[in-house]
Amino acid sequence: MKALMYIGDQQMEVWEVKAPDGAFLVKVLGCTVCGTDLKTWKQGHPYFKPPTILGHEFYGRVERAPEESGYKPGDYVVVAPYGECGECEMCRSGVPQLCENKDYVETGAFCEMIEVPLSFVERGVIKLEGPDYVYALTEPLACVLTALDQLEIRPSDKVLIVGGGPMGTLAAMTLLEQGVDARVGEINPKRQDKLREWGIPCETTEHWYAADKYDKIIVAVNVPALIEEAVRKVRSGGKVHVFAGLPSDTELKIPAKDLHYRFVQIMGCSGFAIPAFRRAFEMIRKNPARYQALITHRFPLEKGQEAMETLAKGEAFKIMIEP
Numbered sequence: 001m002k003a004l005m006y007i008g009d010q011q012m013e014v015w016e017v018k019a020p021d022g023a024f025l026v027k028v029l030g031c032t033v034c035g036t037d038l039k040t041w042k043q044g045h046p047y048f049k050p051p052t053i054l055g056h057e058f059y060g061r062v063e064r065a066p067e068e069s070g071y072k073p074g075d076y077v078v079v080a081p082y083g084e085c086g087e088c089e090m091c092r093s094g095v096p097q098l099c100e101n102k103d104y105v106e107t108g109a110f111c112e113m114i115e116v117p118l119s120f121v122e123r124g125v126i127k128l129e130g131p132d133y134v135y136a137l138t139e140p141l142a143c144v145l146t147a148l149d150q151l152e153i154r155p156s157d158k159v160l161i162v163g164g165g166p167m168g169t170l171a172a173m174t175l176l177e178q179g180v181d182a183r184v185g186e187i188n189p190k191r192q193d194k195l196r197e198w199g200i201p202c203e204t205t206e207h208w209y210a211a212d213k214y215d216k217i218i219v220a221v222n223v224p225a226l227i228e229e230a231v232r233k234v235r236s237g238g239k240v241h242v243f244a245g246l247p248s249d250t251e252l253k254i255p256a257k258d259l260h261y262r263f264v265q266i267m268g269c270s271g272f273a274i275p276a277f278r279r280a281f282e283m284i285r286k287n288p289a290r291y292q293a294l295i296t297h298r299f300p301l302e303k304g305q306e307a308m309e310t311l312a313k314g315e316a317f318k319i320m321i322e323p
């Protein structure tokens with residue numbers, strides 16, 4: 001099968017590789033590029049050593065499935081790239097996102113065929129009514145829902161999202177749909193226009209800080225200074241969420257007085273657990289057109305390198321690669 005290989009040094013190349021041959025196979029129809037994929041392509045990643053296949057936000061068509069799985073060839077599906085076991089200490093203590101015994105799909109999804117371990121099919125695969133590429137966004141939306149859950153947002157909260165990339169935008173869309181007063185701080189004027197077009201209040205972060213106080217601030221850009229600023233500026237008793245990943249040696253300078261005297265809470269998360277994945281799927285199913293707008297570019301697998309370059313230039317929201 002064809003696979004888009006990340007070979008290091010900001011390079012992607014289409015390779016002919018051995019196709020998986022397991023009992024449950026999914027033909028990948030589309031996989032969106034995640035911030036993590038882009039970061040890996042740009043500067044490398046400790047977990048993803050080249051040559052390797054990236055991509056985990058995908059949907060596809062069942063190619064092979066045993067009858068008892070409840071699926072048959074031709075079924076359209078979205079697949080969680082991983083899922084928690086439900087039994088380990090982390091799962092039992094309410095942090096399934098940190099499960100120590102996760103099941104994973106076999107490889108990255110920038111390729112033609114993915115194997116899903118049979119033991120994971122029931123938890124990790126959801127049947128679609130038909131082929132619709134919007135469901136690739138199930139995984140990123142699940143990550144967003146995880147962060148929003150953690151923040152325990154109340155209907156009366158004012159929420160500022162710092163950063164109008166895909167994740168910040170998904171968070172804003174979700175909150176606005178729930179009737180929460182949410183806005184996005186974004187410096188790129190082209191992005192500002194796009195967000196406003198989608199009905200999301202968007203100005204620079206500076207503007208929003210000057211205009212008001214916020215109960216919850218989600219930092220969806222990987223700039224430590226913006227996290228530190230959020231802690232200083234969030235309303236007393238408020239919460240700041242470190243949503244964007246930072247290099248592992250990053251340290252933050254947080255004034256202890258904001259935590260002690262102003263009751264400010266700082267938190268963060270990454271990834272998702274299966275219940276959030278299922279909720280994200282239901283949300284997209286109710287309003288596919290709204291989410292579809294976020295996928296601004298689609299590239300065939302052969303143009304994977306061009307896809308990454310386009311994303312790196314900041315010209316796209318979500319880019320989909322279609323094997």
Ligand SMILES: [Zn+2]
Nearest residue numbers: 034057139140
């Ligand atoms: Zn992702």
Ligand SMILES: [Zn+2]
Nearest residue numbers: 085088091099
């Ligand atoms: Zn577990």
